[in-house]
Amino acid sequence: MKIYWIKAQAPRRVLALIKHLGLKAECIEVDLMAGGLKTPEYAALNPNMKAPTLVDGDLVLWESAAIMAYLCIKTGSDMWPAHNPSEQVEVLRWLSWSDCHWGPAVAPFYFEHMVKSTFGIGPPDSALLKASVAELVKFAKVLDGHLAQRTFAACERLTIADFQLASMASYWRESAMSLEAFPHIVRWLDVLQRIPAWADPWPAKASAPAITTY
Ligand SMILES: N[C@@H](CCC(=O)N[C@@H](CS)C(=O)NCC(=O)O)C(=O)O
Structure with a gap:
């Protein structure tokens, strides 16, 4: 599982959750100042050209709230109450x-x-x-x-x-x-x-x- 991030508040939520839950993830810092969010490769993952983006196998997911919910569902964390x-x-x-x-x-x-x-x-x-x-x-x-x-x-x-x-x-x-x-x-x-x-x-x-x- 890969998380593309920059040092900003939407990625922060996802990174905090990953750390808090002790999840295994490859956290890839995108070089914002070098235009890393605007490359065709990144835009193909996230057409908003913003961070964070999660890639897990065939799944590509953006929006920090959706990524956090996905991480909780994947790991059974009740920080997203999937079953209630x-x-x-x-x-x-x-x-x-x-x-x-x-x-x-x-x-x-x-x-x-x-x-x-x-x-x-x-x-x-x-x-x-x-x-x-x-x-x-x-x-x-x-x-x-x-x-x-x-x-x-x-x-x-x-x-x-x-x-x-x-x-x-x-x-x-x-x-x-x-x-x-x-x-x-x-x-x-x-x-x-x-x-x-x-x-x-x-x-x-x-x-x-x-x-x-x-
Ligand atoms: N609603 C999105 C917001 C994503 C977003 O705006 N990311 C900002 C950082 S907080 C970003 O990538 N900014 C860089 C830019 O717009 O160039 C989410 O929650 O993931």
Whole structure:
């Protein structure tokens, strides 16, 4: 099984899961700056020209949530509740909410602070961030209210929904996301940060080629 990744938040979720479950996978770092996502070979695997992509035999799969679900099904992990329909729709609800609402609400902060500084593409756009606060607060209220009585997002245990929801938000302090007013979100993110594979999901640097097998 191969996972193509770059050092970014969607691949991070998959790499964290692989490490957390102790799965065997060949983790192949794609050279983003050298245009590795735009080669015809990579585009044939993932026409979005984005990472992550999983290749397992004849199966080629993209979208981090789908890859995480596949990895859980393959290994029997209940982080994706494959055999319990009511739990499954609960996880699916938070995966969908993350992609449709929470992700877009936190993304401007993550991009303006983390991505721009990583690639040296200028200072954060403070006007844009100011305009983004209302949307962040609107959805933070939803998540904080949900987490008020819970340790994890769904099913009263760690699931792939936590990894999907928490990736960009983990950097809330560095990204000036004003989440101080949402103590349940902060506590939940801190709980996740104590999971070793979540805190450090990145494969060890391999000598060329950049492949890590767990
Ligand atoms: N919804 C996709 C998002 C994939 C995605 O946007 N990947 C980003 C990194 S987080 C990427 O490959 N960016 C590089 C680019 O667009 O050139 C998923 O969850 O897998």
